[in-house]
Amino acid sequence: MDGVRNSVVQEISINDVVFGSNVRIGDTTHIKAYSRAFAVQREEELYFGFEVSFDDFPIFSEVIPLPPITVNIQFHRYNLDPVIRVDHINIIGISSSSIFHVGSIKDAYLESRVHHVRQLKSRPEV
Template identity: 75%
Template sequence: MEGIRSSVVQECKINDVAFSSNVHVGDTTHIKANSRAFAVQREEELFFGFEASFEDFPIFSELIPIPPITENIQFHRYNIDPVIKVDRVRIIGISTASLFQIGTIGDAYLEARTHHVRQLKSTHEGERP
């Protein structure tokens, strides 16, 4: 990694980190995080123990096309101060294959796939839900 700088954070407060998310302090070469969720919302509290298999839904197996970088990008940087200074960071929540990074990162791939299902009670003919 070129142009590595040091990061100094006086205070970092994070309330919640969940579902394949990361808080990383320091430099990282590569990071990959993914999360799969099958969310069922019902009008009635009912849980069967096994709701479904990820394999039953194409959203969890479809390839996500990542276009190649074809542009030739050149730049020169001059860091007057080799230290990035931050007084305070406050985060309410980091969720679902997310990353909070203090430091340099080379390559990151973060993927979250969620399938939501809403199951409503059936109504009798002619009645409104």
């Protein structure tokens, strides 16, 4: 047996798919998903319109080094049943460069970069 398996899902229920996310049904050769977010948590509700450029923060442009795979892994697989069966999948939400995939994937690269900032009110010194 060559290890090929099929996926059978009777029912999929998904409420929301947002912010660069995908639902994929079937086999996929390559997936590349990318998401960036600048999250500001303020103690006081203020919004100034366009407030920040991703270019101002190195976290959004740094190259993420991917180490090469140098280990030769060998394994033998025997699937008693060539079909993966699932009755029902219920998903509340898929967000921020996420993938829900039913099927085979040869190559996947998913990247999500988030910079969190808290802005608190000034406190009088005691």
